[in-house]
Amino acid sequence: MRKKSKYNVAVVGATGAVGQQMIHLLEKRNFPIDRLKLLASSRSKGKVVPFKGHDVVIEEATPESFDDIDFALFSAGGKTSKYLAPYVAQSGAIVIDNSNAFRMDPNVPLVVPEVNPEEIFKHQGIIANPNCSTIQMVMALKPLYDHFGIERIIVSTYQAVSGAGNQAIQELKQQSKQVLNGEEVSKAILPVGSLPIKKQIAFNAIPQIDVFEENGFTLEEMKMVRETKKIFGDSSIKVTATCVRIPVVYGHSESVYVELKQSYDLKQVIELLKSASGVVVIDDPLQQEYPLAIDAAGKLEVFVGRIRRDLDHPNALNMWVVSDNLLKGAAWNAVQIAEEIIKNAK
Amino acid sequence: MRKKSKYNVAVVGATGAVGQQMIHLLEKRNFPIDRLKLLASSRSKGKVVPFKGHDVVIEEATPESFDDIDFALFSAGGKTSKYLAPYVAQSGAIVIDNSNAFRMDPNVPLVVPEVNPEEIFKHQGIIANPNCSTIQMVMALKPLYDHFGIERIIVSTYQAVSGAGNQAIQELKQQSKQVLNGEEVSKAILPVGSLPIKKQIAFNAIPQIDVFEENGFTLEEMKMVRETKKIFGDSSIKVTATCVRIPVVYGHSESVYVELKQSYDLKQVIELLKSASGVVVIDDPLQQEYPLAIDAAGKLEVFVGRIRRDLDHPNALNMWVVSDNLLKGAAWNAVQIAEEIIKNAK
Numbered sequence: 001m002r003k004k005s006k007y008n009v010a011v012v013g014a015t016g017a018v019g020q021q022m023i024h025l026l027e028k029r030n031f032p033i034d035r036l037k038l039l040a041s042s043r044s045k046g047k048v049v050p051f052k053g054h055d056v057v058i059e060e061a062t063p064e065s066f067d068d069i070d071f072a073l074f075s076a077g078g079k080t081s082k083y084l085a086p087y088v089a090q091s092g093a094i095v096i097d098n099s100n101a102f103r104m105d106p107n108v109p110l111v112v113p114e115v116n117p118e119e120i121f122k123h124q125g126i127i128a129n130p131n132c133s134t135i136q137m138v139m140a141l142k143p144l145y146d147h148f149g150i151e152r153i154i155v156s157t158y159q160a161v162s163g164a165g166n167q168a169i170q171e172l173k174q175q176s177k178q179v180l181n182g183e184e185v186s187k188a189i190l191p192v193g194s195l196p197i198k199k200q201i202a203f204n205a206i207p208q209i210d211v212f213e214e215n216g217f218t219l220e221e222m223k224m225v226r227e228t229k230k231i232f233g234d235s236s237i238k239v240t241a242t243c244v245r246i247p248v249v250y251g252h253s254e255s256v257y258v259e260l261k262q263s264y265d266l267k268q269v270i271e272l273l274k275s276a277s278g279v280v281v282i283d284d285p286l287q288q289e290y291p292l293a294i295d296a297a298g299k300l301e302v303f304v305g306r307i308r309r310d311l312d313h314p315n316a317l318n319m320w321v322v323s324d325n326l327l328k329g330a331a332w333n334a335v336q337i338a339e340e341i342i343k344n345a346k
Numbered sequence: 347m348r349k350k351s352k353y354n355v356a357v358v359g360a361t362g363a364v365g366q367q368m369i370h371l372l373e374k375r376n377f378p379i380d381r382l383k384l385l386a387s388s389r390s391k392g393k394v395v396p397f398k399g400h401d402v403v404i405e406e407a408t409p410e411s412f413d414d415i416d417f418a419l420f421s422a423g424g425k426t427s428k429y430l431a432p433y434v435a436q437s438g439a440i441v442i443d444n445s446n447a448f449r450m451d452p453n454v455p456l457v458v459p460e461v462n463p464e465e466i467f468k469h470q471g472i473i474a475n476p477n478c479s480t481i482q483m484v485m486a487l488k489p490l491y492d493h494f495g496i497e498r499i500i501v502s503t504y505q506a507v508s509g510a511g512n513q514a515i516q517e518l519k520q521q522s523k524q525v526l527n528g529e530e531v532s533k534a535i536l537p538v539g540s541l542p543i544k545k546q547i548a549f550n551a552i553p554q555i556d557v558f559e560e561n562g563f564t565l566e567e568m569k570m571v572r573e574t575k576k577i578f579g580d581s582s583i584k585v586t587a588t589c590v591r592i593p594v595v596y597g598h599s600e601s602v603y604v605e606l607k608q609s610y611d612l613k614q615v616i617e618l619l620k621s622a623s624g625v626v627v628i629d630d631p632l633q634q635e636y637p638l639a640i641d642a643a644g645k646l647e648v649f650v651g652r653i654r655r656d657l658d659h660p661n662a663l664n665m666w667v668v669s670d671n672l673l674k675g676a677a678w679n680a681v682q683i684a685e686e687i688i689k690n691a692k
Contacts, residue, residue, distance in 0.1 A: 158592065203595050207599070207651070216655070
């Protein structure tokens with residue numbers, strides 16, 4: 001990208017849970033914006049969003065929306081990305097796409113800036129943001145991968161409803177009230193918006209995020225498997241995932257078992273994690289200090305705690321990894337990629 | 347035990363979350379009771395509990411409370427059990443203890459009737475009920491252990507607040523209302539009643555149940571490790587656990603990775619689980635059928651689903667195990683043990 005003092009930025013999916021955080025971060029980070037274009041479906045056309053003291057009117061996203069745009073941050077679902085992103089890339093803008101549409105495309109870099117920043121510059125117009133549950137896990141694994149190598153990962157997730165969008169947040173709140181008031185519970189969104197069968201999330205744990213694949217794993221689980229291998233550029237890493245939605249609004253938590261390729265010293269592991277960019281270690285069992293979803297909400301970092309030697313495998317350890325799924329898990333990772341491109345623009 | 351037509355039963359901890367379920371089950375199962383004695387701390391003395399159309403007045407539990415008692419079901423915490431159970435056992439009654447006080451005592455059988463019923467009859471007056479999170483896991487593992495052998499287990503739990511008692515249930519409900527109303531959240535009980543630092547459970551996930559041990563694991567996690575080995579009578583089984591409290595009222599869920607000692611056929615595994623006593627398989631991904639905590643609440647069985655081949659280890663599989671922690675995880679397992687003793691009385 002050619003260096004400029006300011007860039008034209010489009011946010012596609014501007015009314016969504018992630019889109020709102022993208023706009024918030026562009027403002028908070030003082031991103032060098034010339035013109036901000038907020039795009040959404042025709043339903044949201046005409047709505048007004050404040051940005052740096054001005055009102056920005058939301059426009060309908062069409063193939064013609066992207067003239068003069070430098071960065072297009074997409075978070076409007078896979079279908080929209082698949083349809084629009086190729087037009088945008090052709091027009092010369094860089095698409096940073098938060099959907100699942102291009103993540104496994106061999107011509108599309110899948111990037112976490114702290115983990116594989118070199119991939120950014122191999123793009124052909126589209127860069128994919130990994131899945132939220134993958135991003136925070138690979139952030140915690142990166143220093144271990146670099147120093148010891150990783151043989152195997154077994155992860156179980158505790159995922160917030162905001163990962164399923166604003167409607168899912170409202171559903172959790174409404175259902176919670178209904179349960180507390182002894183009323184009948186209404187179900188319309190979770191576990192998967194596009195599927196007919198709905199489940200109660202309030203005061204429950206749903207072991208389904210996204211659709212099932214033939215192997216009995218969900219797409220969300222397979223995203224963690226496939227994306228981890230792609231991000232590390234290492235298909236030999238073994239990954240097994242169980243992805244579970246729990247009644248939390250913001251912040252995914254993960255119970256991660258990691259088998260390293262060699263023996264390790266626990267203190268060294270903790271030091272490596274402490275010095276990893278974007279990672280914060282909160283780990284003092286005697287003071288009952290460990291990461292919590294409610295504490296991670298609104299923060300940009302990935303929080304790691306409960307770091308402990310496995311009881312059985314000499315090369316393995318267990319840890320608890322928490323991050324705001326809408327921020328580092330989505331909007332912040334996307335904005336970071338754009339900032340990285342600007343930093344390297346000539 | 348000598349066969350009688352009816353037995354004198356004491357419930358110690360009669361006002362607690364588990365004690366209430368014990369009383370409920372004794373009534374519902376039509377347990378052959380001559381006299382029911384309800385015991386609790388001095389605080390609850392004089393309270394009245396209905397049982398089969400009569401009122402039973404709660405008495406204070408003392409060493410003298412157990413004359414003529416045949417079965418004493420304890421669920422009043424480890425301290426009460428440690429203090430009173432030896433007196434009770436001496437008086438000739440059989441103590442079935444739901445606390446952690448005697449579980450690892452080599453002279454005390456640790457029993458899940460479907461898993462190791464033969465241990466019941468080795469008792470010397472005290473039989474221990476395993477921890478709730480252990481019971482449901484070993485129920486799902488038993489048929490696999492018998493047919494294939496088990497090399498290793500890695501489990502992450504999603505545990506309901508009722509496991510921490512009635513006050514924790516109230517705390518979750520109160521905190522949920524406070525969050526929904528935008529009020530300040532009051533914290534008094536969780537994660538561990540006896541520890542000074544409290545954490546919010548509403549809309550959160552707390553990776554601490556019970557106190558920490560020196561190895562960085564919590565006591566709850568080590569209970570799963572130690573009790574599983576004792577129940578199967580096999581110290582070679584490798585177990586790693588991460589125990590997490592989530593905002594669910596009734597029903598623990600568990601993400602269980604199991605490495606068998608030999609290769610297996612997935613259909614055979616499902617058939618074995620389907621024919622296991624006390625186990626119900628709910629597993630149809632395409633119909634979005636899998637066990638859920640809110641569905642397991644109030645039921646006696648252990649529900650297993652999401653049964654799938656591990657992607658990496660040829661002998662491993664993953665599953666989702668759910669059960670009502672107050673019932674099979676506590677009160678029902680205890681009542682079952684008593685029923686088993688009666689069935690075999692001569």
